[in-house]
Amino acid sequence: MLEIIISLVLLVATGFLIAKNYDAKFVLLTAGIVLMIAAVLLGHPVLKPEDSTGLVLLDPFKQIGLIFVKQLGGVGLTIMVLFGFSSYMTHIGASDVAVHLLTKPLGRIKSQYILVPIVFLLGNLLSLVVPSASSLAVLLMATLYPVLKNTGMSSLTAGAIIATTATIMPTPLGADSVVAAENLGINLVEYVFSYHAKISIPVLLIMAVVHYFWQKYMDKRQQGTLQQEINDEKLVVKNDLPPAYYGLLPILPLILVLLFGLIITSVKLGLVEITFICMAIALIIEIIRKGSFKETSKQLSIFFTGMGTGLAQVVSLLVAAGMLVEGLKSMGIIDMLIESVRHIEGAGVILMLTFAGVEGLITFISGSGLAVFYSVINIIPEISEKLGINGVMVALPMQLIANLVRSISPVAAVIIVVASIIKVNPIQIVKRTSVPILVGIVSCFILSFIFFT
Numbered sequence: 001m002l003e004i005i006i007s008l009v010l011l012v013a014t015g016f017l018i019a020k021n022y023d024a025k026f027v028l029l030t031a032g033i034v035l036m037i038a039a040v041l042l043g044h045p046v047l048k049p050e051d052s053t054g055l056v057l058l059d060p061f062k063q064i065g066l067i068f069v070k071q072l073g074g075v076g077l078t079i080m081v082l083f084g085f086s087s088y089m090t091h092i093g094a095s096d097v098a099v100h101l102l103t104k105p106l107g108r109i110k111s112q113y114i115l116v117p118i119v120f121l122l123g124n125l126l127s128l129v130v131p132s133a134s135s136l137a138v139l140l141m142a143t144l145y146p147v148l149k150n151t152g153m154s155s156l157t158a159g160a161i162i163a164t165t166a167t168i169m170p171t172p173l174g175a176d177s178v179v180a181a182e183n184l185g186i187n188l189v190e191y192v193f194s195y196h197a198k199i200s201i202p203v204l205l206i207m208a209v210v211h212y213f214w215q216k217y218m219d220k221r222q223q224g225t226l227q228q229e230i231n232d233e234k235l236v237v238k239n240d241l242p243p244a245y246y247g248l249l250p251i252l253p254l255i256l257v258l259l260f261g262l263i264i265t266s267v268k269l270g271l272v273e274i275t276f277i278c279m280a281i282a283l284i285i286e287i288i289r290k291g292s293f294k295e296t297s298k299q300l301s302i303f304f305t306g307m308g309t310g311l312a313q314v315v316s317l318l319v320a321a322g323m324l325v326e327g328l329k330s331m332g333i334i335d336m337l338i339e340s341v342r343h344i345e346g347a348g349v350i351l352m353l354t355f356a357g358v359e360g361l362i363t364f365i366s367g368s369g370l371a372v373f374y375s376v377i378n379i380i381p382e383i384s385e386k387l388g389i390n391g392v393m394v395a396l397p398m399q400l401i402a403n404l405v406r407s408i409s410p411v412a413a414v415i416i417v418v419a420s421i422i423k424v425n426p427i428q429i430v431k432r433t434s435v436p437i438l439v440g441i442v443s444c445f446i447l448s449f450i451f452f453t
Contacts, residue, residue, distance in 0.1 A: 003331040006038050014324070019362055021411070024371035028320035029064075035327025036060035046330050060323075067322040071315055075182040079175045079318075080310035081275045082253075086131065087306025088279065089250045091299065092286060093240075096139070098129045098247040103144045112153040116161060116215050117208035119148065120436075123165025124204055129250040131174060133166035133406060134413035140165060141421045156222070157215040159418045160432030164211070164407045166414070167440070168204065168400045170197040172257045172271065175314050176370060176399050183377045184391050188271065189261035195392050199447045200400060207440045214435045243289070252278040279303060314374075321375035334379055348389035348453060353445070355380075356397040360441070363405040367412035373402045393452035400444045408437045 014031045018024050036046045037060060046052075046059040053062045089095045102122060109115055123140060130136040140162045148158040171177065172192045181191035256274045260267050269277075286296045328334055359372045377395055384391035406412045410426040415433075419426040 003039075003042065003044075003333065004336065007035065007328060007331050007333045010035060010327075015358075015362055018371060019365035021366055024366075024368070025316050025320040028317070028324045028371065028375060032320065032323025032325075032327040033060045033064075035324070036063065036330050039327065039330035042331075044330050044332065046326075060327075063326055064319065064323060067319050067326070071318050071322070075178055076311075076315040076318060078178050078271050079314050080307040081272050082173055082175065082178075083310030083314070084303040084306035085253065085275050085279055086250075087309065088282065088299070088303045089129075090135075091302045092246070092249075092282065093242045094246040094249040094282070095129050096143075097241050097244060098250050099126055099139055099143055100241060101244060101247045102126060103140075103147060106144070106147055110151055112148075112151045112157075113212060113216050115148065115151060115153065116157065116212045119144070119161050120164060120208045120211050121204060123162060124167060124169040127166040127169045128171050128173065128254060131166065131171075133403075134417050136166045137162055137414045137417045141418060145421070154219050155422045156424065156428060156432050157219060159422045159424075159429050160215060160436075161211065163414055163418045163429055164207070164433050164436060167207075167403050167407060168196075168200040168444075170200045171254065172261075173254055175310075176373060176402070178271070179318065179374060180377055180395055180399055184381055184395060186392075187261075189257060191392075195396060196399075198451055199396060199444055202447060203400070203440050203443045206443050207436045210436045210439045215432065218432055246285075249278070249282050249285070252281065317371055318374050321371065322378065324375050325379050328379075334382065347387050348384075348393050349449065351383070351387075351389070351394050352397055352448065355394055356401050356445070359398045360401045360405045363402055364409045365411075367406065367409045367415075370402050373398050390452045393448055396452075397444050397448045401441055404437050404440050404444070407433045 010031050014027055017027045037057065040046055040056045040059065046056065047062060047066075051062065051066065052059055086095075102125070106115060106119065106122075109118070123136070123144075126140070127133075127136055130139055141159075145158055145162065148161075149155070170192045172188045177192055177196060178188060181188040184191065186195070253271070253275050256269070256278065257271060260269045260274070283296060283300070286299065287293050290296060325334075355376055359376075362372050376398065380395045381391050384394060406414060408430050409415060410430050415426045415429050419429045422429075
């Protein structure tokens with residue numbers, strides 16, 4: 001009973017602090033260490049005898065090292081390499097080219113409301129090139145927003161579409177998909193296209209239709225208040241872009257992943273190797289275009305700096321989340337949870353709704369919910385196996401909702417970016433994104449129940 005009380009107090013405190021925008025890595029890591037120390041004091045082992053330091057109170061710190069080694073030797077390295085490649089693509093302007101090429105034809109469409117679902121789906125497609133929601137929003141507000149305004153589209157409609165672009169597009173290049181596939185023991189390409197896409201693609205199509213009707217309704221409702229003048233002169237497309245073929249470089253890893261994962265299956269290449277191949281191709285192209293090996297070689301530091309960003313933003317979060325989970329395991333909470341729902345009919349649905357509900361709540365309050373997803377994903381396979389349920393049914397809705405709810409949180413970076421450029425209160429953007437996102441969330445639950453129960 002004491003273990004349950006201590007664990008619940010720490011979990012509530014952890015959720016509260018994350019919701020109040022305390023650094024998630026610090027909060028999770030501290031909670032994990034405190035739980036492990038409490039477990040030691042209550043007589044529970046933290047590490048296996050062969051891994052122990054010999055002084056049990058120091059074992060929690062040994063656990064940090066073990067988790068770091070595990071992450072950096074697997075999924076963590078993949079995430080860091082993807083971050084490095086994305087940083088280099090941004091530095092050489094390849095991401096800008098891809099966005100420019102895909103959005104340029106939209107200027108020929110004069111019907112503003114026909115553009116709503118088209119731009120929404122195109123924006124989600126562009127998240128394959130720029131995976132960060134806030135970064136993509138900045139880029140689209142600088143390039144696509146003026147185009148949409150020229151068609152007569154209202155500022156709030158254009159902002160709402162852009163604020164919902166980086167949501168649940170299925171991609172093997174997403175850090176959350178890499179982590180999910182690794183923990184569920186499913187091939188990355190199979191997880192993305194056989195599980196994720198089965199839910200996310202229909203949901204995106206449903207949201208596109210809802211966007212059309214909701215934005216049209218809101219424009220009519222707010223017709224008298226949409227008269228503010230926006231200074232669009234600052235939002236211009238760059239004129240000094242690299243050649244058009246650079247637009248292929250950001251999606252080259254995705255092309256090769258599909259090529260070697262679905263067609264040339266005799267060649268075994270992981271995402272890390274594929275990304276390094278794409279990086280080498282990009283460097284060669286840069287050397288040829290600029291005619292300077294020395295100048296281009298210096299750019300390689302951008303790649304490694306990006307890897308460091310991946311370590312700081314995601315891998316460290318995975319380690320901190322892993323510490324919390326190990327702390328809960330040491331206290332016996334995971335086993336208690338399994339036993340408590342083992343004989344309940346519909347346990348899978350209960351777990352799906354519970355985990356996804358907590359995920360959605362913290363994401364809404366804090367603006368970022370992936371910390372919760374990373375904390376829970378590595379215990380889902382164990383729980384699912386012992387309960388005889390499909391782990392994807394619990395994990396996938398959590399992953400999707402973490403990305404969807406972000407677009408209705410007034411404190412999320414993507415909402416703040418769009419609102420600040422349009423010069424409106426973030427709540428006004430949230431009103432425009434709320435219905436499409438909520439319909440998307442409900443659709444995720446329904447489809448997950450249909451496909452995975």
